[in-house]
Amino acid sequence: MRKLLPAALLALTGCALLRISLLSDLYLRYVKEGLRPLLIVSGVVLVLLALLAVLRVRHHDGGAEAVDHGHTHAAAGPRTAWLLAIPAVMLLLFAPPALGSYTVARDGSGAVAKRTTFAALPARSPLALSLADFTSRAVWDEKGSLRGRTVELTGFVTPHGSGSWQLSRVIVSCCAADARVLKVEIHGLAAPPGDSWVTVTGTWRPDAKVPALDATGLDRIPRPKNPYRDVARPRP
Structure with missing residues (x-):
């Protein structure tokens, strides 16, 4: 299950971008109007990369393990990368408001x-x-x-x-x-x-x-x- 976590992170981020740019006008709270096509393309690319990552894990039996000095190491990315999931989940569940009186x-x-x-x-x-x-x-x-x-x-x-x-x-x-x-x-x-x-x-x-x-x-x-x-x- 851990091997699918990077794919889940890509999918979360991609879906968040698509939610605010393709399925709504929420992106206007964060960027100018002309950037909408770039946000949509980025969201689609991230979702496709997530699907490719899932297929890769299934067809290669998670083949991202290496043996070094008798120890097995999983080819997982740095744990800090999971901080990217926080803004993605926030955009999926609720969108922060536009800048205002504060x-x-x-x-x-x-x-x-x-x-x-x-x-x-x-x-x-x-x-x-x-x-x-x-x-x-x-x-x-x-x-x-x-x-x-x-x-x-x-x-x-x-x-x-x-x-x-x-x-x-x-x-x-x-x-x-x-x-x-x-x-x-x-x-x-x-x-x-x-x-x-x-x-x-x-x-x-x-x-x-x-x-x-x-x-x-x-x-x-x-x-x-x-x-x-x-x-x-x-x-x-």
Whole structure:
């Protein structure tokens, strides 16, 4: 039975990858959308390798034993390899959530991409903006294109200090390991529950030290399919 354990580990890992990438959209909690084909191929390859390992054991009578100085040694891999089974089982049984307010609360930066040019904003009101566009305009736009404009921002709630809160997004370039945080201080409205997704309507607060919004309205929305994709809420 021990001879089949490496095959079981391969099968567990492969099935876990297929569960989050082929049978669901859970992979979007960990990597960007374009990596889905690679995850599916990897899962299939690991399952096939597991099947080949089982066939090899059956046809060669486990022939991975060698005799050295009168002792028999099994050709098993290092015991630490079994640590790989832990994340595989976790993905099969329950998927850890996407990064949220816990990550934001422990990030001291609040990434704001530096820009030198900004396209003219459409005349419609309220104007739906991504958090990346809003924060970069709030910090770097010397012409103050946000001044006096009513905007809509979408993200999740991060409690911040006593009675204050932030509208946040976590953006990834490749996977959750390279995540960067966007956040906007919200003033004028009570904080909804942490990690709830909302669209906030309001106006830019130009005298704030960080990107901030004086909020006038709030809508609770479902969690997006891809929580790491920072896009403006589409207008109906």
